[in-house]
Amino acid sequence: MAVSDIAASDIVETVPSALIVLDRNLNITSANRAFYQTFRTSSDETEGCHIYDLGNRQWDIPALRILLENVIPHRASVEGFEVEHDFPTIGRRTMLVNARKIFRPGDHDGSILLAIEDVSEERAARAESKRNWQLTQSIVDTIRDPLVVLENDMTIVTASKAFLTIFGITEAETHGRRVSELLQHQWDVPALRHLMEKVLPENKPIESFEIEDNFPGLGRRVFNLNARKISQPGNHAHRMLLVFEDITDRKQRERDSLSLTNEISHRIKNNLQVIVGLIAYEAKWTATPCVQGYKTMQARIGAIARLYDLISQSSRGRTVAVDAYLREIAKAMSASLLGNMSGIDIEVKAEPLEIDPDRAVPFGLLVNELATNAIKHAFPQGTGHVMLCVEQVGDQIELVVADDGVGMKNTDSAKSPEKRGSDYVAIFVRQLGGTMIPLKQEPTGTTVRIRLPLLLVPPGGAERVAA
């Protein structure tokens, strides 16, 4: 045997593909080890047999026959002929058949080298992937919000029917293109692009990115964009799901509501301004000792106006967040009564509790009265600390307004401003259905504790809506 023949047979024995050699009559002259292993057969059962007689005649396929019978006479080849069959020894398999004419020494007619590759797993994976993709596509098409699935390079892999219908574009116009290139570049927004670049590498979803623009055939629209990374189990490739939520109507309702709120606020504040103006005019002609009373009255009207603003800022739909509300009250009091240079500071400690807007005003006025009293009377030296605290104690809310000042003096005179302040506090507590815990004598400072019913939100009224 020649050296070249030995080398060739070694190669044939070591290649993983099943190989057989056929003579001009399509009888098998030899097969390699991979063939016997793949088909769980032996050389006795194989060599000398006609190719069509092998197994349960799995290769006896009219189309394959035409191809094979042309290899030797016409030097034709068989390229990637796929055979899916129930093989007697190995069950259902998909085989890829390639064949070409070869010449061996002394063989003037030539032979056929037939390579058979088992591609069952690859085909099964491809079929599974196709089924998954069809399933995904059918889910995508049932979602009413328009959405697209993007590849790693931000190009569109698929767009839902809703996306194509709503934006009036075809699948061909979307496939392989970036979202920013679509339509009249409405989505070409640098901030959005920046966020989208982080979705896959950093697994950072995009939540409610708002875009308002004119869209062909739709007019002016507002869309909320949400994006997240999606991955297929067992697959390292990731894709991005980008959903477009049309919030135009909701946005318009919000704008109408804001416009109405502004209109009402404008009227209420103007009316309060008229009252404050009337008081100012009266104060102008009043004897000096009485002017302070008018000023106090104006300050309380100002407090009601501020509370009105704070309620709208702290609102969570139909309820007012006590924690946010207290912080806003503290901020407003610091700005109006203390200023930047004050040595008095106000601290807030509050649990996330809620009250309904109807009770928010007396609650705010109660806090305002107690805190104003502390700021005005507890710190003759101009330095100190006021604490506003709200927490749930059993089935009640405890409001604590404490200071580290000089302590409370006993003032019984009905004429004193402090007495009137105490009267207002008592009225607000009764209005809220609460009770005052008697004051304890403390060496320094004053701590006022008030217990209020926990149900400061009426039953059924605690609909939490994001502000």
Added chain:
Amino acid sequence: MAVVLVVEDDVFIREIAEMMIRDWGHETLSASDGDEALSFLRSARHIDALFTDIYLKNSVLGGCELAQQAIELRPKLRMLYTTGNFVTDKMRALFVEGTQFLSKPYTQHQLQDSFVALLAA
């Protein structure tokens, strides 16, 4: 003594404000909307400061628009805005740079403090 143009569509509020301002020794000019105010601003009258409501008649941001035109006509004009509405960042962005703001309801003392700061700036 300064000359202050007061722009406010509510007659009572405007007259009380003017009365307060005059009590401190200033002179006032009175306008109920942007057009009236602009006729003063386009005239040869000396005006030191503009005190305008933001929500003027049917224009939610009428005072802001007036102030923008006013500063183009008179770049050295000092301005004080007022409104009963909650002032959003968007609204604040429309304010002419270096101007002051006073929320409604304001007392005579708050208005006086604002004017002292405005005229001293």
